[in-house]
Amino acid sequence: MARRKKIYEGKAKILYEGPEPGTFVQYFKDDATAYNAEKKDVIDGKGVLNNRLSEFFMKGLNHIGVPTHFIKRLNMREQLIRAVEIIPLEVIVRNYAAGSMSKRMGIEEGTQLPRPIIEFSYKDDSLGDPLVPEEYIIAFGWASQQDLDDIVALALRVNDFLSGMMLGVGIKLVDFKIEIGRVWDGDFQRLIVADEISPDSCRLWDIETGQKLDKDVFRRDLGSLADAYTEVARRLGVLPSNVTHAVKPHVIN
Ligand SMILES: Nc1ncnc2c1ncn2[C@@H]1O[C@H](COP(=O)(O)OP(=O)(O)OP(=O)(O)O)[C@@H](O)[C@H]1O
Ligand SMILES: [Mg+2]
Numbered sequence: 001m002a003r004r005k006k007i008y009e010g011k012a013k014i015l016y017e018g019p020e021p022g023t024f025v026q027y028f029k030d031d032a033t034a035y036n037a038e039k040k041d042v043i044d045g046k047g048v049l050n051n052r053l054s055e056f057f058m059k060g061l062n063h064i065g066v067p068t069h070f071i072k073r074l075n076m077r078e079q080l081i082r083a084v085e086i087i088p089l090e091v092i093v094r095n096y097a098a099g100s101m102s103k104r105m106g107i108e109e110g111t112q113l114p115r116p117i118i119e120f121s122y123k124d125d126s127l128g129d130p131l132v133p134e135e136y137i138i139a140f141g142w143a144s145q146q147d148l149d150d151i152v153a154l155a156l157r158v159n160d161f162l163s164g165m166m167l168g169v170g171i172k173l174v175d176f177k178i179e180i181g182r183v184w185d186g187d188f189q190r191l192i193v194a195d196e197i198s199p200d201s202c203r204l205w206d207i208e209t210g211q212k213l214d215k216d217v218f219r220r221d222l223g224s225l226a227d228a229y230t231e232v233a234r235r236l237g238v239l240p241s242n243v244t245h246a247v248k249p250h251v252i253n
C-alpha cells in the first residue's frame with residue numbers, strides 16, 4: 001500500500017492527506033508541550049483521550065448547528081476532518097480570569113469576569129502567539145470585519161455549549177481556545193470550528209474542589225495529566241467509569 005502523505009506535523013497532532021479531496025486525517029499524538037514547547041513530555045494515552053473528547057465536543061456542536069471540521073472518528077487516534085484554510089488566530093474565550101490574563105491584568109485566578117471576554121492571538125510560535133487587537137487582524141488581512149463578527153458569534157455559541165456541558169458534570173469552564181477555518185461552497189465562504197477541543201485547549205476546574213482537570217496539570221506539575229483527562233472523559237460518559245489510565249484508556253464504541 002502506498003504510504004499516505006503527511007501534510008503537517010505539529011506539536012500535538014499530525015495531518016495526513018484524507019481519502020477524498022477536501023479531507024484530512026487528523027492523528028492525535030501523546031506529546032505534551034507548554035510554554036511554546038520549552039517544556040515537553042510524552043503522556044501515555046493523551047492522544048487517545050483527546051481524539052475521543054474532541055470528537056465528543058465537535059459532534060455535539062454539529063448537532064446544535066455550529067459547523068465544525070469533524071466528519072467521523074476513524075480509530076483510537078485518528079479522525080476524518082474537512083480540510084480548511086486556517087485563520088491564523090487563536091480565538092480565546094474567557095469566563096473567569098486565569099493564566100496570561102491574570103498576569104497581564106493583575107486579576108486573581110478564578111475571578112469571574114463581568115461577561116465572557118473574547119481575545120485573539122496571532123498564531124506564530126516564533127513570536128510566542130502575541131495578543132493582537134481587531135485593528136491588526138483587519139489591517140493585515142487575516143480576517144474581515146464580517147469574518148470577525150461571525151467568529152465572535154461562533155465563539156460565544158461554543159462557549160455556551162461547552163459551559164453547559166461541563167456544568168452538567170460538575171466542571172467550571174474557565175476559558176478555552178479554538179481555531180477557525182474557511183471552507184468554500186462554490187463562491188461562498190463559510191467559517192467553521194477547526195483544530196481540536198480538548199483539555200489541552202480548555203481550562204477546566206472541578207466546581208466543588210477547584211481541582212484542575214486540564215493542561216495546567218502539566219504546565220504547573222500538579223500531578224498526572226492522564227488521570228485528569230481520564231476524569232473529564234469519564235464524567236462526560238466518553239469512557240466507562242471503571243477505567244483509569246493505569247490500565248490504559250479503553251473506549252466505548
Ligand atoms: N481542518 C483543518 N484543516 C487544516 N488545518 C487544520 C485543521 N484543523 C487543524 N489544523 C491545523 O493543523 C495543525 C494541528 O497540529 P498541532 O495542533 O499539533 O499544531 P501546533 O504545534 O499547535 O502548531 P500550530 O502553531 O500550527 O497550531 C495546526 O497548525 C492547526 O492549525
Ligand atoms: Mg495546535
